[in-house]
Amino acid sequence: MTQADFVSLVMPFKDKVFRLAKRLLVSREEAEDATQEILLKLWKNKQKISDYKNVEAFSMTMTKNFCLDRLKSKQAQNLKIVHSNYQDKGHSSLQKQVEARDSVDWVSSIIETLPEQQQIIVQLRDIEQYDFAEISKMLDMNETAIRVALSRARKTIREQLTKTHSYGIK
């Protein structure tokens, strides 16, 4: 496999890998590093790549595991600060809430308050628009469990959104 082959293989889903990484790691730099790491891992194993049935699904699984490891690891100590910063946005000053209300970024901070599992599912379904079969392959979960988690996540997001929306009207 030449470099050009590899690039054309990876091209369609490298942004998806990046976005999933960014969803979990929050900071853009961290997500870029993670994506780079994952693409390099794929490149190193390029001989084995033809054995994988679905390189894209495989990469997404790898990304998920890598990012969760990253969050658990020592390096995540720095990320913690970023996380709490974002959570703070949700509960703190009225000023910030008002600022965020109109902006679409607000959705992003609501999603950040969800459990990691639900974040991943929302990312894969609502943003990347994978069908449930693919998601179940990537996450190694059955489809019903995914639907349940997704439904919970969507309801939480909607609740938060309507709450802020009505605050905004009053």
Place this chain on the structure above:
Amino acid sequence: MVLNSIEKLLEKYDNAETTLQEEAQLRAYFAGDNVASHLESYKPLFIYFANTQQEAFTKDVPLNTKKKTNFYQWISVAAAAVIMLGIMVPQMWNSPTYSQEEMELYNKTKNALAFMSSNFNEGASSINVLEMASDNFNAGMYKANFVKEFGKTTNKFLK
């Protein structure tokens, strides 16, 4: 009518029962301008989904770094080998070759040095002879002492 079906779709959406096509329909509806006021709160959600989808990974991935360093490492090894050969090979070839003239000069010098050394040894042996003479002389001196002693005693008698 449209509103009705959108509301139904949203309910299905919240229960995670919508298909991808239905979700695309919702996205299209909320991307438009005439969103019903009581559904306004959903708008940022779907706009956010659409926006996030545009985000791209722009960093370059250095795919070939590893290969390149390997290549340069081997080049440095080859260079070291070439330099070592360059120093050693001329030394090994040049040392045994002397011209006829040089050999002749060498032999002549060797002979001259050998001749000098043999003369020197001869000189050293003649010094040995002198040493022997000096020994004899010392023995003579010793005997002369007896005569002196004898002279002393005769002088005492004469007194």
